[in-house]
Amino acid sequence: MQPNGHSLYTPIPMHVLHAYYESPDRSLKTLELSFDHAEDSQAFFEAFNPGQFCLLSVAGKGESALGVANAAWEGDFVRFTAQNVGSVTAALHKLNAGDPVGMRGPKGNGFPLNDWKGKNLVIIGGGCAFSTLYALTKHVHHESHRDDYGKLTLIYGTRTSGLCMYKHDIAAWHEDEDMEIHQAIDIPEDNWQYHVGYVPDVVKQVAPSPENAVAIVCGPPIMTKFTLPALVDLGFSPENIFTSLEKRMKCGVGKCGRCNLGPQYICKDGPVFSLAELNALPADL
Amino acid sequence: MNHILEKHTLQDLLQSWRQDYDVYLPQKMENFSHFMPLTETSVLVDGDPHNTRIPPKALFLPMNEALVKFTRFGGYEDAKHEIQSRIVFGIRPCDAQAVQLLDTSFIQEDNIDPLWSERREKTITIGLGCHKPCQTGFCTTVGYGPFDRADLDAMLTDLGETYLVETFSEAGEGCFLGLPVASEEIYNQALDIQRSAHDQMPVAFETENLKGKLEQNFKSDYWDTVSQSCLGCGVCTFLCPTCFCFDIVDETQRRERVRNWDSCMFRTYSLEASGHNPRPSRVERTRQRLSHKYVYWLDQVNQIGCTGCGRCVRYCPVGLDIRAMLRQAQTLPFEVSHAA
Numbered sequence: 001m002q003p004n005g006h007s008l009y010t011p012i013p014m015h016v017l018h019a020y021y022e023s024p025d026r027s028l029k030t031l032e033l034s035f036d037h038a039e040d041s042q043a044f045f046e047a048f049n050p051g052q053f054c055l056l057s058v059a060g061k062g063e064s065a066l067g068v069a070n071a072a073w074e075g076d077f078v079r080f081t082a083q084n085v086g087s088v089t090a091a092l093h094k095l096n097a098g099d100p101v102g103m104r105g106p107k108g109n110g111f112p113l114n115d116w117k118g119k120n121l122v123i124i125g126g127g128c129a130f131s132t133l134y135a136l137t138k139h140v141h142h143e144s145h146r147d148d149y150g151k152l153t154l155i156y157g158t159r160t161s162g163l164c165m166y167k168h169d170i171a172a173w174h175e176d177e178d179m180e181i182h183q184a185i186d187i188p189e190d191n192w193q194y195h196v197g198y199v200p201d202v203v204k205q206v207a208p209s210p211e212n213a214v215a216i217v218c219g220p221p222i223m224t225k226f227t228l229p230a231l232v233d234l235g236f237s238p239e240n241i242f243t244s245l246e247k248r249m250k251c252g253v254g255k256c257g258r259c260n261l262g263p264q265y266i267c268k269d270g271p272v273f274s275l276a277e278l279n280a281l282p283a284d285l
Numbered sequence: 286m287n288h289i290l291e292k293h294t295l296q297d298l299l300q301s302w303r304q305d306y307d308v309y310l311p312q313k314m315e316n317f318s319h320f321m322p323l324t325e326t327s328v329l330v331d332g333d334p335h336n337t338r339i340p341p342k343a344l345f346l347p348m349n350e351a352l353v354k355f356t357r358f359g360g361y362e363d364a365k366h367e368i369q370s371r372i373v374f375g376i377r378p379c380d381a382q383a384v385q386l387l388d389t390s391f392i393q394e395d396n397i398d399p400l401w402s403e404r405r406e407k408t409i410t411i412g413l414g415c416h417k418p419c420q421t422g423f424c425t426t427v428g429y430g431p432f433d434r435a436d437l438d439a440m441l442t443d444l445g446e447t448y449l450v451e452t453f454s455e456a457g458e459g460c461f462l463g464l465p466v467a468s469e470e471i472y473n474q475a476l477d478i479q480r481s482a483h484d485q486m487p488v489a490f491e492t493e494n495l496k497g498k499l500e501q502n503f504k505s506d507y508w509d510t511v512s513q514s515c516l517g518c519g520v521c522t523f524l525c526p527t528c529f530c531f532d533i534v535d536e537t538q539r540r541e542r543v544r545n546w547d548s549c550m551f552r553t554y555s556l557e558a559s560g561h562n563p564r565p566s567r568v569e570r571t572r573q574r575l576s577h578k579y580v581y582w583l584d585q586v587n588q589i590g591c592t593g594c595g596r597c598v599r600y601c602p603v604g605l606d607i608r609a610m611l612r613q614a615q616t617l618p619f620e621v622s623h624a625a
Binding site for chain 2: 089257
């Protein structure tokens, strides 16, 4: 049962407030959704924590799990960025301002922000998986939360500069002395003034200090696979390395069985796990 | 309370329940037993104890059922289902255990599947114990038994011309009101049958350290060996009473979002939109099936997620036998220190 009295499987009605492409190749589209009912909005923000995801629904096409890419202080809307890869995300890409869309969520545990208070944060993202890390950075960087955390370091890699999401904020963060930001692209480009190389190599090069720090990694499986050991080599303990996982999902509430990792369900018990937790689970990713 | 039920009066008793309930019981369909609604002409399947082909989980989690209805202008509402009060008669203890195991997934605090839960609440389950071993069952091996009560409302023990009826709940007692009370002597006779049925069940494999062995040999080529002849047809999971995975798909013409039984033995089950598949071959999928039953269920609720009904053994088209697979798993290396 959801707070609105509907079944676990019934989406709440939303409308597209803004829809815009993030990248010139139009593979990434951001949707900002507004709630049709104020009660749904209230229930959402009471439960919401950065790092959680929702299931976006297009009637007749199905549902797709997408990370929430905004912080609660930004206002009464929910932001998602979808890469056009499957049938549901293709349908999501066709949506424009004013179109109806269904949503279930927030789902999952989100980042353990309370445990991280007083610590330095090293946020490492790759590609379109950066969305929940963007929500995290926006949350932590906000004046009402900033004092709760130490130094903020951001490492963000994409294949090309065009595929970098949320360019406006990223550009502003480069100017911000409160934050150390390292941006990388995989393929060299003219006039690129930041790192060129894969994220695990950039992490080794930047070598963030493990002193009183937690590292949060979110990216494609291949990036995560090589970044986690790089962090261990830098001296981060497995308890202080976190990652957000993704698997194919359907129900989003730990019933349909699909996203299990050993005895845990990524949708319900995750998607955020520490490396220590992952080490105790089977390598079934 | 314990009652005596003459076999020749059973049909009348079943028919009398129809006034207030939908009654389901195993009946012959083609060459198999199948839970079907009782009609005036229905006949209870007799003969040696055996299971229906489709497990009774289908009575609580139908193979295909609408979850959400699409409304005009892009809205959604809960799909409506008329759920009647029911009596399920003749459910075998292994299947009753399986339904109870599935409750741990479908009925969790703050996370309740409304359809499963309503069907469970509105159903009285009456078990029929197995007085003789069935063909491929191994319930006692996995810690269950041919006369386990699970959360049955009542259970019958076959005494030849009569049944002993044990009732475990008010609802169960209500079904057998007015039947003569069983004497101490008959009750003891039934207990003997129950004990002897338990003792006759063969031990199919050892379960000691089995979980640890499967866990520690996650990357062993044991999995290649045991999955080699698998066709990936999924019948083992489809007919398994504790398998509950489902897919959710949109049926555009019906304007509904529907769940269908699904199987971890299928490639598309875990295939992601990017093309990545965490379980790309039958090796990983076989490992998932066995590990789910014999490792993950234990982690989650401290019970083996297999009730030993033997369906996967009986219906596998290439004769893959989970009992043999697990006997072979017992020969795998195991480090005790690891387990602590």
